Amino acid sequence: MxxxxxxxxxxxxxxxxxxxxxxxxxxxxxxxxxxxxxxxRIVGKKMTPELARQILELHGSTEMTQQEIAFKLGVNQGRVNEVIKRGKWLSGDQTAPEAVARDKGKARIQGAEPKRPRKAAAKGGQKSGARSGAAKDKAGKPQRQPATAQLAFGDL
Structure with a gap:
């Protein structure tokens, strides 16, 4: 055509x-x-253990896709994926990593939590382009030697 x-x-x-x-x-x-x-843009509901159980119920009992479940329940598709794949949000524990991250994000949006200061690109007067060898060794990683070939064409 x-x-x-x-x-x-x-x-x-x-x-x-x-x-x-x-x-x-x-x-x-x-x-x-x-x-x-x-x-x-869908403004998602607050994820709760009840909502997570409802997601699992829909996923198990119907042939709905994750996107369809998300639209039906009014949540983000990523949250549906987290519940199905990793079992997140199933416990009502407020100290669970996902609940802590959610609360931090909400506090940051509301301005209650001060923003983290950005790391200075040039600490101690060094320019970012001129790094010394000491700065590379600071990470504590030994410098690697270049890899050598195991076989050469003449070896065969």
Whole structure:
């Protein structure tokens, strides 16, 4: 099947200027009525153990995809994946890693928790481009020797 661009090129090759003019007029009409809508963003519900159990129930009893489950329950698809794959959110423990991360994120959004200061790129007056050998050794990792070939063509 020919694309619109190929159709336009064929019209141009055959000198069908009137058809090209009609095509252009249709394009302009389409552009005038076209509306660009922002992406649909779903504001997710707070994940709770009850909601996690409901996700697992839907996943086990229906043939719904993770995306369909997320739309139905009004949660992020990533959260559905976490519940199904890793069993997150099933315990009501407030010290669980996912609950702690959620609470930190909420506090940061509300401005209650001060933002972490950024690490200075040039500590101690060093420029980022001119690192000394001591800075490389600071990590405590021994420097690797270049790998040598195990076989050469002449060895065979």
């Amino acid at each position: 020919a694309t619109l661009k190929e159709f336009e090129e064929a019209l141009r090759e055959n000198g069908m200027l009137m058809a090209l003019a009609i095509l252009e007029r249709l394009r302009e009409r389409d552009r005038a009525t076209r509306v660009v809508k922002p992406g649909r």
